[in-house]
Amino acid sequence: MALNRSLIIGVSAAVFATTAVFAESHGGNPAVKARTAHMQLYAHNLGTLGGMAKGAMDFDAGAAQAAADNLLALATMNQRSYWLPGTSNADLGEETRALSAIWADGSTIGTAAKAFVDGATAMQAAAGTLEGVQGAIGGVGKACGGCHKAFRAPDS
């Protein structure tokens, strides 16, 4: 049993060593990096949906649905490990534009986050048609703005 346990921990350590090298290889605050990555994936999937909505890309029901499914999967992921207190722009400087208002007493960040989940849910239900995407994209965009206007410092 002791041997098995050592083996397990040995494997875990090897796995984690690889992960840690990956995660730390580019420096920066880990929470900010995860948030940036998360936002990048929002942008990627919204790029597909927005591009189709405005006619810059041909509508493709499968691709639209995939993007909408991804958007909702991302929106409903547990992000507690990267929206950590102490990682605002007041704490970390230029590395992040996240305002400390996110973590302030009485913050409405939860409401704003829920609005985004609602927008993504509506998009997922509508993404099978071009008209559906066009009808739902405004709600998603408004929800993006709901967080970005209140809780993100202007781009400098």
Add this chain to the structure above:
Amino acid sequence: MALNRSLIIGVSAAVFATTAVFAESHGGNPAVKARTAHMQLYAHNLGTLGGMAKGAMDFDAGAAQAAADNLLALATMNQRSYWLPGTSNADLGEETRALSAIWADGSTIGTAAKAFVDGATAMQAAAGTLEGVQGAIGGVGKACGGCHKAFRAPDS
């Protein structure tokens, strides 16, 4: 109706303009950027699970489950829009280490990807206890390696 349609498209265009600015503000191939972001989120959540498995972080059942849930959500996202043919390191150079073998006839990338989903599924089922995480982390790590060894160029 024509007015409504204009309004919808106007809103969509505004939303997309914002998205496009975000997505393009850092340059680089959009598919590679999305892949890098996706891998970053894998690493973040694996960092939590690996850290707990090897005892570098205190075990927290809620955090472990959240990380495992996130890992599976990421693993099962539709990534077709960013694993695009023509975006290997032979096509794009140093920007990516993705080998063209991914897209070659007879590629086993699908099997490798499925192994990762299986590993993440096992982790999600096991993440409620430290022993469960320790038991499942090796399978996840092996599946990481299954793609990275066969389909990723060495770090130069």
